[in-house]
Amino acid sequence: MDKLPTVAKVIIVLVLIAVVLICILVPMSFSYLEYYEYGFLRQKSTGTVSVDEVFTTGRFYTGPDVEFKIFQADAHSLELEDITVFTADKLEVEVTVYFQYFLRKEDLTLLHAAYDLYYEDVMKSSATDAVKGATTTFNTRQMISDRKVLEETIFTAVRERLGGTCCRQDCSSFAYACPAGCKPYSTCETSDKGLYADVRYFQLGSVTISSSVNERFMQSLLLQEEAETEILKQEAQVIRKNTTAIVQRTENEAVEIQAQGTAEAAYIQSVSNSNYTAIIETARSEGLKAVFNRLSITDQQYKSSFDYLRTLRGLTHTHLTVDFQQLITGNF
8 A cells, every 4th residue: 555656545545435425425315204204305404395295105315415304194193181161051061072183195285384393283272262162052951961963063163173174185085075065176275275184083072060060050950940840830731721621612512412402302203293193183084084984974973973982992091881771670
């Protein structure tokens, strides 16, 4: 080595330095993204970020002065514990919710421009406001008894606050990618995209009523039950009065119908008796006429006597006997 010219020594040193630099810089020129990460290219020396492309999982040759500015690509789990909300009846209730949201790859540039890497607090505060706004239509009783409806209402409010009202490009990507009434993606504007995140899963936790509020709630329920009881009593009295009136009216109608039936029966019986008598008398007259003609009875006195005797014979309480005068002569 001592026998080499100075120029050769310099060249060898430079080559060695270049090899060392290559061995150091080449590995440094590769950047990696895990399956749970999104990334923008960022220049280390200046901090300049390129948002022209969103990179996902893989190894990329970016150069030694370039790295990835990383965003979380998998689920962000958020817990909102004991949020104080007001019900429709102006009482305070504490609600705990859990949900998982995902950043949208296609809107990551907008998210970066609006919040950079500090979006999590914005998501939390916005979701809290959505929960508070969604519960104002429920009274305290519904907060406890209608849990399923409450969960669906809060879920919808949080989903629309963080995700906006746009349909997703792929409606089959998750359960609520294209909810009813969403705006077609091709017509969506930036203001329709919410906070550029999809809330895919939601769980309603505890619904807690404080002791003071619970006492007022119980008093309110008691007063409501007493009021409903009084209304039912009044309705029962009205029903009883109406029933009594209906019974009385029915009884009156029955008496009227019975009286009318009795009168009609008496009338029919009277007419029948009259018709019976007329028919009997007509038949008797015709019969006597026939008898008189056959017996050649023309004297009115005999006709009257015959009729009289026939009439006596028809009486049940009359006993007929034959009587005659006998002349006895001679001595006894």
